[in-house]
Amino acid sequence: MSETTVxxxxxxxxxxxxxxxxxxxxxxYIAEYLARAAVxxxxxxxxxxxxxxIVAAVNALRARYDYVFTTGGIGPxxxxxxxxxxxxxxxxxxxxxxxxLAVMGERYTPDELTPARRRMAxxxxxxxxxxxxxxxxxxxxxxxxxxxxxxxxxxQAMLDSAIVGVKGGAxxxxxxxxxxGLPEGIYGDALREVAEARKEVSIGSYPSxxxxxxxxxxxxxxxxxxxxxxxxxxxxAMLARxxxxxxxx
Amino acid sequence: MSETTVxxxxxxxxxxxxxxxxxxxxxxYIAEYLARAAVxxxxxxxxxxxxxxIVAAVNALRARYDYVFTTGGIGPxxxxxxxxxxxxxxxxxxxxxxxxLAVMGERYTPDELTPARRRMAxxxxxxxxxxxxxxxxxxxxxxxxxxxxxxxxxxQAMLDSAIVGVKGGAxxxxxxxxxxGLPEGIYGDALREVAEARKEVSIGSYPSxxxxxxxxxxxxxxxxxxxxxxxxxxxxAMLARxxxxxxxx
Numbered sequence: 001m002s003e004t005t006v007x008x009x010x011x012x013x014x015x016x017x018x019x020x021x022x023x024x025x026x027x028x029y030i031a032e033y034l035a036r037a038a039v040x041x042x043x044x045x046x047x048x049x050x051x052x053x054i055v056a057a058v059n060a061l062r063a064r065y066d067y068v069f070t071t072g073g074i075g076p077x078x079x080x081x082x083x084x085x086x087x088x089x090x091x092x093x094x095x096x097x098x099x100x101l102a103v104m105g106e107r108y109t110p111d112e113l114t115p116a117r118r119r120m121a122x123x124x125x126x127x128x129x130x131x132x133x134x135x136x137x138x139x140x141x142x143x144x145x146x147x148x149x150x151x152x153x154x155x156q157a158m159l160d161s162a163i164v165g166v167k168g169g170a171x172x173x174x175x176x177x178x179x180x181g182l183p184e185g186i187y188g189d190a191l192r193e194v195a196e197a198r199k200e201v202s203i204g205s206y207p208s209x210x211x212x213x214x215x216x217x218x219x220x221x222x223x224x225x226x227x228x229x230x231x232x233x234x235x236x237a238m239l240a241r242x243x244x245x246x247x248x249x
Numbered sequence: 250m251s252e253t254t255v256x257x258x259x260x261x262x263x264x265x266x267x268x269x270x271x272x273x274x275x276x277x278y279i280a281e282y283l284a285r286a287a288v289x290x291x292x293x294x295x296x297x298x299x300x301x302x303i304v305a306a307v308n309a310l311r312a313r314y315d316y317v318f319t320t321g322g323i324g325p326x327x328x329x330x331x332x333x334x335x336x337x338x339x340x341x342x343x344x345x346x347x348x349x350l351a352v353m354g355e356r357y358t359p360d361e362l363t364p365a366r367r368r369m370a371x372x373x374x375x376x377x378x379x380x381x382x383x384x385x386x387x388x389x390x391x392x393x394x395x396x397x398x399x400x401x402x403x404x405q406a407m408l409d410s411a412i413v414g415v416k417g418g419a420x421x422x423x424x425x426x427x428x429x430g431l432p433e434g435i436y437g438d439a440l441r442e443v444a445e446a447r448k449e450v451s452i453g454s455y456p457s458x459x460x461x462x463x464x465x466x467x468x469x470x471x472x473x474x475x476x477x478x479x480x481x482x483x484x485x486a487m488l489a490r491x492x493x494x495x496x497x498x
Contacts, residue, residue, distance in 0.1 A: 016455050018290045020281025021468065024273075027295065032269025041267045043302075044295035046276065049453070053292075076433045077454040078441035108434075116437025135463075151456055184325045185357075188365025192327030204298070205326040206265050207400055214384075219270065 006167055008034055009061040010044040013054055013072040013082050014150055017046050025152050026071045033159060038168040039067065049073055054085035062089075062145050067166060069159075072150030074139065076116040082147060083140075087124035090142055097123035100138050107136040131161040141165065173225055175232040179205070179216040179239055190238045191218065194231070200224055201231040255416055257283055258310040259293040262303055262321040262331050263399055266295050274401050275320045282408060287417040288316065298322055303334035311338075311394050316415060318408075321399030323388065325365040331396060332389075336373035339391055346372035349387050356385040380410040390414065422474055424481040428454070428465040428488055439487045440467065443480070449473055450480040 010030050016022040024046065031041045042065055047053040054073070061068045073082030087094035100121035101113075108117060120137035123129065130139035130146065132154060139148040139158045146166075148158040179187060184205055195203040201222040208215050218235055222228040259279050265271040273295065280290045291314055296302040303322070310317045322331030336343035349370035350362070357366060369386035372378065379388035379395065381403060388397040388407045395415075397407040428436060433454055444452040450471040457464050467484050471477040 015451070015453055016468070017276070018280055018293065019470075020277055020279075020284050020290070022455060022457075023277035027266070028269055028272035030269075031267055035269050041269070042297060044267065046293035048291060075454070075456060076437040078437070078444055079453050112434070114434050114438060116441075117434035119437070120434075185361070185363050185366035185369075188325040188327065188368070189363060192365075195327055202264070204264055204328050205324070206271060207324060208271075219265070221268075 006039045006067070007042050007065040008039050008067040008069060009065045010041060011054075011057055011061060011068055011070040012044070012046040012150075013049065013070055014046075015048045015079070017072075018048055026150070026155055029152065029156060030069055030071075030159065033163070034069075037163060037166065039166065049079045049081055051081055051085045051088065054082060055089045058086060058089040058145060062143065066144060068145045069162075070145065070147050071155050074120065074137070074147060074149055076114075076119050076137075080119065083122050083124060086142060086145060086147055090124060090126075090145075092125045092142075094122055094124045096121045097127075097129070099123075099129055103129070103132075103138060104136050128165075130158050133157050133161075173222055173228045175220045175228055177218040177220065177232060177235045177239065179218055182216065182239060182242055183214065184216055187239060187242050190242060191235070194234050194238055198227065198231050198234070200227045203231065203235070255288045255316070256291050256314040257288050257316040257318060258314045259290060260303075260306055260310060260317055260319040261293070261295040261399075262298065262319060263295075264297045264328070266321075267297055275399070275404055278401065278405060279318055279320075279408065282412070283318075286412055286415065288415065298328045298330055300330055300334045300337065303331060304338045307335060307338040307394060311392065315393060317394045318411075319394065319396050320404050323369065323386070323396060323398055325363075325368050325386075329368065332371050332373060335391060335394060335396055339373060339375075339394075341374045341391075343371055343373045345370045346376075346378070348372075348378055352378070352381075352387055353385050377414075379407050382406050382410075422471055422477045424469045424477055426467040426469065426481060426484045426488065428467055431465065431488060431491055432463065433465055436488060436491050439491060440484070443483050443487055447476065447480050447483070449476045452480065452484070 010027050012024055017024045027044045034041050045057050047057045073080045100123055123140050124142050127140040127142035132138050134154045134157045146162045148155045201220055204219050206217045220231045259276050261273055266273045276293045283290050294306050296306045322329045349372050372389050373391050376389040376391035381387050383403045383406045395411045397404045453468045455466045469480045
C-alpha cells in the first residue's frame with residue numbers, strides 16, 4: 001500500500017479526570033471520530049493542570065504524530081492554563097486576540113466581558129481560531145496542535161470545525177466477526193495463525209462481559225478491501241471449523 | 250504538612266481504545282478508587298498493542314511515580330502481549346508460572362487448558378500474582394507495576410486484590426461548593442484571588458453542561474481539615490457576595 005498514514009495523539013488536560021471526579025468521555029469520542037476520518041490515533045494521555053506537565057506532553061506528542069488534539073483548560077478560571085502552556089510549548093507570545101473578542105462579543109455585552117471571560121480570548125501568537133458554536137469562546141490551532149474545550153458538547157462542536165483543516169489518511173476498512181459461543185481460549189491459537197499469515201491486515205480479539213457472560217468479537221482491519229474480505233472469510237472458516245470440534249464448556 | 254504523597258500513573262493498553270471501538274472505563278474507575286485510597290494519580294496514558302510502545306511507557310512511568318497500574322493485554326490471544334512487554338521493560342525472563350497454572354486449574358480441566366489459555370499463565374520472573382476471582386487467570390505485580398485485565402469487571406476485582414499491598418498516602422479531603430446560577434465568567438477573578446491566598450489547598454472549577462444549561466461546581470481539596478473548611482467558607486462567602494451583585498444573564 002502506498003497511501004500515507006496520518007497519525008494523531010489525544011491529550012486530555014485536567015486534574016478532575018485524574019482525581020476520578022469527572023469521567024473522561026472525550027478520548028473515546030475523538031478516537032472514534034478520527035477513525036472515521038481515516039486518522040490513526042496512536043496514543044492518548046491525561047495530564048494535570050500543571051504548566052510544565054502540559055508543555056512536556058505537548059512537545060513530546062507534536063514531535064511524534066501528525067496531529068495532537070487537546071481538550072480542557074481553556075475556560076475562564078485560574079486553573080485554565082492550557083492556552084498559556086501551549087504558547088510556552090511553541091515558544092511564542094500570547095495575548096488577547098481581537099478576533100476572539102469579536103466572536104465573544106456576539107454572546108456577551110461589554111459589561112459582561114469580565115476579566116475572567118477575557119481570559120478566554122487569550123490565544124497564542126500565530127494561532128488560527130477554532131469555531132465554538134455552542135458557547136462562542138473559541139478553541140485554536142497552532143502548528144499541528146488543535147486545542148479544544150473540555151466540556152464534551154462544546155468539544156464535539158469544535159471538533160466538527162477543526163476537522164476541516166485536517167488531512168485525512170487512507171480509509172481504514174473494518175469487518176467484525178462474532179465469535180459468540182466460542183471462548184478466546186479455544187480459538188486463540190488458530191486466530192494467531194490466521195493473523196501471522198496476513199501481514200497486510202490487523203486482527204484483534206475483544207472480549208466483553210455483560211449479563212453474566214463473556215462475548216467475543218474479532219475485528220479485522222485493513223486499508224485493502226480485498227485483503228480485508230479474504231481475512232474475514234479465513235476467520236469465519238476457522239470459527240466454523242472450531243465450532244464443529246468444540247465440546248460444550 | 251509532613252505526610253508523604255503517594256503517586257501513581259494509569260497505563261491502558263489496547264488498540265481497541267485508540268480506535269474508539271471500545272470506550273475506556275478503567276481510567277475513571279481506577280482514578281476514583283485510588284483517590285479514595287489516598288493515592289494521587291498524576292498521569293494516565295493509552296498505548297497500542299505494540300511491544301516497544303508498552304515498554305517505553307512502562308519504563309517512563311515506573312521511574313517517575315510510586316505505582317503504575319496497567320489494564321489490558323493479558324488475555325489468551327496473539328494480540329495480548331502485555332506480560333512479555335512488562336518482562337522486557339524489567340529486563341527479566343518470562344515463562345509459564347506453576348502458581349498461575351494451579352489457579353487456572355480451578356476453572357479449566359487439563360483438556361481445556363489449550364495453548365492459548367496457557368499463555369495467560371505466562372508471568373515475568375519474580376512477579377507476585379494478583380488474584381482474579383472472576384475468571385481465574387491472574388494479574389501480577391512486579392516492582393511497582395501492577396498488571397490487570399482490560400475487561401472492567403475483571404479489572405475491578407483484581408484491583409481489590411492489588412490494593413492490599415499498596416501503601417496509602419495521607420488522606421486527601423474534598424469539599425464541593427455548588428455555584429449553580431453563577432457562571433464562571435462572573436466568579437473566575439474572585440476565585441483566583443481566593444485560591445492564590447491559600448497555597449495549602451487546591452481549588453478547581455468544573456463546568457458541566459446538561460439538560461440545556463451549564464452547571465458549575467467548585468471543588469476544594471486539602472490534606473488539612475482546618476485549611477479545607479476555611480477555604481470552603483471563603484468560596485461560599487465569595488459566591489454569596491457575587492450573587493448579591495449579579496445581574497441576570
